[in-house]
Amino acid sequence: MTPALRELEALFPRGLLRQPGELVAYESDALTAFRARPLAVVLPESHEEVAAAVRWCQKHRIPYVARGSGTSLSGGSLPVEGGLVIGLNRMNKLLRLDPKERIAVVQPGFINLQVSLAAAPYSLYYAPDPSSQPVSTIGGNLAFNSGGAHCLKYGMTSNHVLGARVVLPDGETALLGSESLEGIGPDWLGLFVGSEGLLGIATEVTLRLLPRPEAYHTVLAAYDTLEKAGEAVAAVVASGLLPGAMEIMDSLAIEAAEAAVGAGYPREARALLIVELEGETPQVEAEARHLERVIRDSGAYEVRVAQSEAERMKIWKGRKAAFSAVGRLSPDYIVQDGVVPRSKLGQALAEIERLSERYGLRVANVFHAGDGNLHPLILYNGRVAGELERAEELAGEILKLCVALGGSITGEHGVGMEKRAYMPVMFTPADLEAMRRIRRAIDPLELANRGKMFPGSEAKPLSHGPHPLEKAGVIARE
Amino acid sequence: MQHRIDPEKIGPQGEVMAHAIEACVHCGFCLPACPTYQVLGEEMDSPRGRIFLMKEVLEGNLSLEEAQPYIDKCLGCLGCVTACPSGVPYGELITSFRAYSEPKRWRSPFQKVFRLGLQETLPYPARFRAAAVLGRLARPLKPLLPPALRAPLELLPEALPPTKPLPALTPAEGPRRSRVALLAGCAQQVLQPGFNWATLRVLARNGVEVVVPQNQVCCGALALHTGERARALHLARKNLEAFAGDYDTILTNAAGCGSGLKEYPLLFRGEPEQDQAQRLAEKVKDISVFLVELGLKEVPPLPHPLRVAYHDACHLAHAQGVRNEPRQLLRSIPGVELVEIPEGELCCGSAGTYNLEQPHIAAALGERKARNILATGAQAVVTGNIGCFAQIEAHLKKLGRPIPVLHTIELLDRAYTGQAPVPAAPADP
Amino acid sequence: MSSLRPTHPKEVQEAVRSHPRLLPRGGGSKPALSTPRERQVALELIGLSGVLEYNPGEYVVVARAGTPLSELEALLKAHGQYLPFDPPFARQGATLGGTVAAGLSGPMRNRYGGVRDFILGVEFVDGLGNLVRGGGKVVKNAAGFDLPKLMVGSLGRLGVLTELAFKVFPYPKATATLEVAFPNLGEALEALYRLAASPIELYALDLVPPSRLVLRLGGLPEALSPRLERLERFLNQQGERLQGEAEEAYWEGVNDLGRLGEGYLVKVALTPRRIPTLEARLGAAPRRYMSAGHLLYLAWNEPLEALDEALRAEGLPGLVLRGVVANPRIGLNLEGPFGLKVTAALDPQGRFERYAAPN
Known part of the structure; x- marks a missing residue:
């Protein structure tokens, strides 16, 4: 085991998966056409543990992907070959539900449908209803700006997330948004939602609840x-x-x-x-x-x-x-x-x-x-x-x-792995360059969900060959 | 899902497994329905993860040893089958895979003896009774025993009820409306013989003549679900013979046994008795389904109102799709207020011999189930399976809130015979 | 002070590339945000005007950023539609771009959401002079970073808006307003909470201090009067009803936030929980809470420092829209490194006003 992995093991004495029988199960999300074997999976249980995992990746330059229930249909939670999977499904608590202010604060692994179930006694509900709602997590919904059947009238996930506590790719913590429906200053949270895990990992999410229609x-x-x-x-x-x-x-x-x-x-x-x-x-x-x-x-x-x-x-x-x-x-x-x-x-x-x-x-x-x-x-x-x-x-x-016909390559599943090659069909080089500049400003090493959303990225998802870092002797998988 | 399994190489069950893997689209709808995923929160302890693991093993990309711990943790509750929109026959897959892998795997001498002990005891009422008596005597030694042996001791009842053999034939009261054969179940004959007697009384009262074929044996589900296919076949052959008589219906009052009989076609796939097994399986009915179809004779009201929580046994709800009928029966008892248990789809952790083989997960699930039951404020819990019965009773007791646990048919029987449905106890607020 | 008047996005690009310090300006309805400071060149966008795409069946409209709200709203009204976030200052010359950059919504945002909920697409010139598009022209879209939302409230700091796409909705076929007075703020707030958590669908749910609620219903005319009755039953008291032209005129009046009163005009983002203590600090300043207590507009005649302090004490952010100020952002500042990095990515040379965060 390399020193880097020993360090990771010390950070996650419980909740580190390394064996082939463990890693195989994480090779795909709901888009099985793509598979990639991660170096390891960690299952953090707190904001601090997520930050520790991200800092470890930063220190050792190992790309990573945050994963909830792995229901992405665009390969958005596909592991980066030889990278780290940060599995958030154990962070599945409802932290606070305030029926008077009509908000719920949840951890990222909390299941979409559970929000509405928790709010039901107060005749409130959480509006975004992707078909995966009995399974998919709020963290994943947030990262991919999930939609559902009611978007024309009620909008997408982005319209129902009020605030988020996030771990940025440098391991620092940021608070975006608030509990108010209104804001002052650029809508940083609006940018973060739907950024497909490229700009950070949300560890606490404040959701807006609506009164259940009569x-x-x-x-x-x-x-x-x-x-x-x-x-x-x-x-x-x-x-x-x-x-x-x-x-x-x-x-x-x-x-x-x-x-x-x-x-x-x-x-x-x-x-x-x-x-x-x-x-x-x-x-x-x-x-x-x-x-x-x-x-x-x-x-x-x-x-x-x-x-x-x-x-x-x-x-x-x-x-x-x-x-x-x-x-x-x-x-x-x-x-x-x-x-x-x-x-x-x-x-x-x-x-x-x-x-x-x-x-x-x-x-x-x-x-x-x-x-x-x-x-x-x-x-x-x-x-x-x-x-x-x-x-x-x-x-x-x-x-x-x-x-x-004047539309979009994705309404609600996100670009992920699957549609990144089609981004240039929808956006000009200048559009993509602006997005890339934002990404690099936040994550200069492009570690966070590397290989997704932007066309022509470096990950080779279909191969099982050694990772470049492995070849360079930085990591090993014995 | 794509795969590169060569069914030819695997044997008669290869096709079954390949088909199941093909049908899985990895959508993840099974995750919330899976008790082990709920407890452990790891992908390889989910149905989707296990399917992936089995596929890798069958394709030769992963060693059996790597996959085995996660396959072993599956309760076989089939909650995932209910949740699966793609119709993956997961039950057939895991049963076949266990049969396929059992001969190939390494087990420690202790494990071998322990498993052999279970397989040679539980299915045989006389042996089980003797073992249970010994077990009770061994209780004071519990702290000295290895953990694997402590769990079974905890589940043994304080005292074993007396047994007397069931009559070969129980005539109908009044005009005969139907004639059925009853599978008596093995463990329940020792632990709760009252279930069968209540069954006979309720059936007779409703004009049903009941035959209890005397040469019947354990259905074999216990063996089949732990990969002991040869043993299961041996038992099942005896039952094919025992139930070969002229019955339209073969009744079961234990969910596990009912689904066990319904699995005979899978078990006998590629065997000469394949058709016979199919015919038998088609006649099998849970007592609740039978009674609803027959139409109950009027049930007298309970002496006092009773708030009852109905617990769905996995092998009724998920394996046989029986959910409404037991509830319908309970609702037909005047005075019963039926309440639903939160997370009702989740297994209680009993699952055959699972609570003996994976005691930690079983205990976590048992406690979760008991807490969910208590949250309803019910005065009694009703279920249709001996395993759930024992598990729920033990965990309610552990929490210090031992509300009575009954079989559906027991409550019905008590209503018919005018007994107090449960011992007088203060109602839970 | 010089100013530029581009009529095409290309001219905006040229202007950005050739001027080190610029301040975009639309209709000038929010002077605190559009008055150039020292060494800044005003970039007048009023010439970049006009609706580019509008098919009522799509519920989508695309227009140049300098298009006056009044012009767009007239077009929408002709087809029975409207901008559901109800942008203020429509008759005071406000433009689409200015509304988005300032991040302003009006009372009717209560029903379906604010400007961030209706913006679909954006085209802007970043600090390097590149023309950048984000989002799209369809009501549902998840491709790429959500640059349209990022621009809401950006105050010109990340780029100069040149084109915008919005989702629009059918305007209710009939509307009615109920004004209800309560004995005190506590009871008015209690009613506000109950209404906001009820399935009663209000286009506006405004609190006018000290203790009045103004409620607007909309929908099919045949259902309106039973709904008004239900509303009164729900509140357990009768209110003053407004209908017809007088009702429309009333809300047009509210739309001109300037009419609130003299002095500074300030927007505050908050939650209703803050209202009781905030009320105790605001004295006689004319004000109106909108959207169930999430949005406050107030006129302020005292020194701005006093308001700044009050907002800080409550942990609330504010934005000055009218009045001469060095920095229109007052009260709590939540800005962290995330925002600074994104700003530097889009405007690396610092051409646009960043309004140094208040300390």
Whole structure:
């Protein structure tokens, strides 16, 4: 063992993982196309331990990644080959919940859904609801600015994080934001949220809680074409309504969701639209009448309204399980996360269908229609030679399409490992250079989550060869 | 998930394992459902992590010794199966992997004797009874024993109830509505023989004739889940014979045994009795499911209202998908107020012989379960599995709040026979 | 003092490259922030104006930074939409860029959020004269660092804003306002807390000291009067109702923060918990707490040092918008090395005013 590792062992007498059987489990997050073996994993239990781990990395120039539940779909929590994984899932406490001020202060390993469960007795909840919410941690949500089904109306994680205590890449501590919804001076916290772990590690996060809406009105409409469902969304928007969520699933996604959770969706539908109104009862009742007219005129052949909370949850369960459920249809898949302007949805879907045919790969579509966030799921079989490459190429085509239509390469999954090559499609060299300058100002050695977000970085994720530091004799893995 | 496993090389279970690994997309939805991940907070102690480890072992990239400690820590509670959106048959994977790896692994002489002791005792009521009596006598020696032997002693009851053999046939009261065969369970015959007697009474009362095939043996689940496939097959063959009679339904009142019988098709995969095993498995029903389908005769009200917490046994809820029926039965007893236990999906840590093999994790889970139960303010806990029963009873006692623990069928029986459902005790505020 | 008047981002780049010290200026509605100091050249952005993209169905609008709020709001209103963060000084010539740089929102921010919650994309010229874009033009986007949010409240310190993209929402089809008086501050605050934690959706939840709440409801006209009744039942008391043109006019009046009173005009970010002790320090200064006690605007006629001290004592940051000051940032300063490093990354040569942090 090298002196550096002995030092690390002294810092983490419990909570240091070094054995192959331990490290294997950390090689991937939810994007298994990428794997990298870390040098070690540490499981800190306090802010001070996180700072100690970061300072150790700084001292020995070892790159690192902070990891929560490892549910990133962009490879954001993929280890840096030969680097350190700082696993934060043991820092999973709710530190404070103040129902009067409507805030919750949590450690980064606290699970998203648990925030709402803890707040439920006060009729409050935490709004961002990524599909991974029963699993994903607030720390990871913060790093990747997670979204969910309700972003049009309520925004993303960034809009619900008020403050954070962070360990900067030099090991120092910074407090960003406050408990107020307002701020004075540049919004440093706004920059930090969504920075994909490149600017530091949050160890305490102050979240804003919202009052739980008094009433929900959830409508499930079935269509015989995807276009009609897309047009229905445009019609809802044009009517001046502002639903909390509008979601569309195509037939392949319906099939998967039905197989997984038996949500009771009309199986033969070519497209399903979920629209959810929420708010004060008299207002929702009035809006529901307007919505009914809009949906009726949109050519839906079947319309269901959830009559109880149980029915509502069932509708959502199918939608939320849809991604993982696709595992039932195909051994492998790539989830994409592009965004297009809502008015270009139809065009984008038609183009994706064309690409799907051209590449000979099935594509299931699940998307947040209200905010134009597409989630094409590209199905492939990794055991068939060349299919992964074809799938990746198809995914790239879809991303370029999204940018060409005026959108974004990622709505909520982040750039991570997966989409860094497409950053230049969306940003000019000057844009990327400005971001890089910020990154280097905070982390001159580029140790924090090295190899993510920026194109052409140094990490080689698919190889298992010796780390450059290993070759140089700085580290060893005996 | 992609893999490079060659099922041919692994044997009849290779295909099963390869399929399960393929279905996993590594999404992580299993993490919050996994008791060991909740306690240990390490990826390799999660279902997703274990799948990765098993894959690496089967591909030949990782030695069995490296992976084994984490595979061993799996309770087999199948909480992950309920949580999994991709439909990974994790239970089949871990059972097959244990069968695959057991002959290949090194075990210390002590471990071997200990495991052999368990396998040769627990499934055999007479031997288990004798061992339990000895164990109780050995209690004063506990501090002198190795830790692995202390845990079993703690779980033994203060006194073993008397046993008398179950009748081969119990006739229906009134017109016969159905005829069933009952699997009596092994450990429960020694520890809680009352469960079976209550079962017979409730069934008879509801017009059901019950046959208890006298040549039945342990279902083999204990052996199967610890990788002792040959032993499990040996036991299961006897049961194929014992339950070959003309029954539409084979009833179980222990969740573990029920799911054990339902696993026969997996166990017999590639064996000549494969079809027979399939037919048997299709007839197996938990007592609660059977009674709900049959329709209960009216239940008289309890003498006083009772707040009851229902504990989902993993092998009912996760392995058999039985959640509503026991609750439905309890609700049909006038006077019962049913409450839900926080973190109800989480295993209590009993899990067959797990509390004997991994006592620390089992104890952490047992205490967590007991605290969650007490948080409901329930006056009694009801469950449908002997293992959970013993574990919960022991941990409630440890916390100094020993509220009564009952089998679902016991509470029903007491309501029918007009007995006090639980000994009079001050209600918890 | 000289000034420059670019009409194209390229001219902004040239201006930045050729002047060592610049202060960007929009409509001049917040003079404490836009009056050039010694050796600074004013960079007038009012010529960099106009809406670039607006498709009402997208709920997105893209405009040049010098576009006056009034112009953009008129366009949005014609399509039944609005900027939900309710930027102040619309009729006083405030521009989009100035609003973002100052980080200002108005009373209606209570419903859906402040300017940081609605900014989607930004284009700016950094201290090296590079034209940089961040964010996007769609309502959901997680690509790259969130530079748009970084610019909110940046006071021109990180770059000169040239183009901005915002999310917009449909304006409520009808609105109504309820003004409720309470016997004392304590009871008014209690009601404020209860309202803020309730599912009642208020476009504005303002506290006007000493003890009045002004509440604004919006939505479909047919639901408005039952909701007003529910609101009164919830508060257990009747209020004074305002509807129609008078109501619109009332809020237009509030939007012009200058009307609060003479002297310095100051923004304070806070939480409602601070209000009781802060109230005891503010004397007769005219003021209004907005967004359930998270945002305070006040007029101050005493020496600014006194207010600075009061805010420090409460641990609160403040920003002077009107009045002659050396440094508009008063009260608590939370600035640490993180901010300094980011500032140095975007403006390494120190062309922009950094407002040395108050000590």
